[in-house]
Amino acid sequence: MKKGSQKRWQFARSGLGFLLVLILVLVLFSGSNALAQTDEAFMSDYVKGEVTNTFTGDISMSNKKYEEVLPLGYIWHEVIFNPNGGLWGEGDDEPMRIMFLHGHVLYAWVIEEPIRTGYIFKGWHALQGLTTITDSEKWIVESSKVFHALWEYGTPPDIHEITFNLNDGQVPSLGYGPIVYNFPHGQVLWDNIFAINRDGYALMGWCLVGDGTSLVSLSGWIVEGPQTFYAIWVPGHEIIFNTNGGLWWYGHDVSRVYMFPHGQYLSWNAHPLMRTDYIFMGWCLVGDGTLPVSLSEWIIEGPQTFFAMWERDGNSACENTNLALGATMTASSAQGVRTADRANNGIRSGAATDSWSATGIGQEWLMVDFGEQLNFNHIKIYQGGNRIANYRFEYSNDGVNWTIFHFGNRIMEATPVYYEFATSTRIQAQFVRLLSENSFGVLPIVVFEFEIYYMP
Secondary structure, eight states: OOHHHHHHHHHHHHHHHHHHHHHHHHHHHHHHTHHHHHHHHHHHHHOOSOOOSBOOSOOOOOSTTOOOOOOTTSBEEEEEEEOTTOBOTTSOOSOEEEEEETTOEEOGGGSOOOBOTTEEEEEEEETTTTEEEOSSOOEEOOSOEEEEEEEEESOOOOEEEEEEEOTTOBBTTTBSOOEEEEEETTOBOOSOSSOOBBTTEEEEEEESSTTSOSEEOSTTOBOOSOEEEEEEEEEEEEEEEEOTTOEETTSOOSOEEEEEETTSBOOOOOOOEEOTTEEEEEEESSTTSOSEEOGGGOBOOSOEEEEEEEEEOGGGOOTTOOTTTTSEEEESOOBTTBOGGGGGSSOOSOOGGGOEEOSSSSSEEEEEEEEEEEEEEEEEEEEETTOEEEEEEEEESSSSSOEEEEEEEEOOOOSSSOEEEEEEEEEEEEEEEEEEEEESSSSOOEEEEEEEEOOO
């Protein structure tokens, strides 16, 4: 073989080898990602437009499964349920798209169960990640995902007609009834199958006879044949539960309204509440967190609104979270461009445009308004000239009545140039101020930065 031909053959062999290796890698990659690609292909077919996890505005969805505005400031994920050859109750075979709040715990019974002739529904399965949702297996919503119905060959159970006679009550979306559902043989029923109300009355439960006798509990009732349940009503009062800035576990912030029987203790298993950077502390009678009450000891004698009580979660704040940053700053006086708002802009340089200076050498003060009650226990004052004398730190919830929590003769700079005060006592207040009775010297006091922290 000629030398030139040999080189060409070596080049060809090396090219073929590279091509074979590349094909092998692609095959392995496609095999290892087949499940993921299946889901991705499905997403491209049914998700119209880009799926965004965090929504910052009103959402107008075309899918009839949900049409609502999602509360701002929370992370939402779109979860798609493919009936996979089955049908929803109204005969629709299109995938169901639902928005869930991040962290929501999802079981199979939360989602409408599809039906398919000749098959038994066994739950939901995500090809990507091999995640399964059944009545006993849960999935915590932390991302967008597509689930497909799991089917098993077999004869579906007999279907029984269950009728709910509302006895002058109504279901908002369905009217005055009666309401009829078809349940499979052996299905275990649950309370609150649907929302039902009647003006001036509270639902006491259900019975098997229209005259109110044979009281039964829906929860745990096993469907073994056709059955009619009759609603039982007694006079009641409207009780409102206001989230007061929080969200219910399913992501809504609207108040929940219930009718409870007159003269009874308020027995209500409150749905979990959540609020970013806050801890739920119970219920009270006033929106500002005052007049706390125990629901289990409350006797219903008339309409009442309860407000959720919240306390700032100290664990969400750390040394790097300056609570004063961005808060409203005011002062007794200000010299030129050295206004109060210059003392909480996050810059400690001491420049004229980044510090506050009083105009006189007598009593002066600098105040922080958080806009709400916050926990704190740590103060840092960056100042110039060691002029703050006969001072005190005070807090208030109305800006009028003040409580002293620290005082001294003179603030001396440490290294670096700031004064630091900390207490093991957690203080909760809306207003915090530094008050100096006089300046040490002939020049007004100057504060570069007023910083406040909560360090658990």
